[in-house]
Amino acid sequence: MATKKDATTQTTSGMRRCIGSATFGIEAHEAPVDDYPVQASAKDGLGRMCRLHWIAYTRALRKASMAKKAVELAPEPVVEPEAATPRNGRRAKAAPEPEAVAG
Secondary structure, X not given: OOOHHHXXXXXXXXXXXXXXXXXXXXXXXXXXXXXXXXXXXXXXXXXXXXXXXXXXXXXXXXXXXHHHHHHHHOOOOOOOOOOOOOOOOOOOOOOOOOOOOOO
16 A cells, blocks of 8 residues: 555655646646645555645535435426416407507
């Protein structure tokens, strides 16, 4: 298992690129290696986002998931049919428009 100490000794500059997320408005930037969480499955043992942006990213994913579920579970709005008007074969006369009063 890779540790942060092993990963930091592999980098010479001490800075690493946080990839950010265009979907959730997180800008990519350079950050110190100490700001990255340990990711054992990664080749160098560090995550791809700094800790602060990783937390913001997972929070945004959770909120998006909850909003999607809320839309799916929301009941469909009931559309009431309009009141039927009796039809007698003739069209009703249009009501005369009120005359404009010059003032």
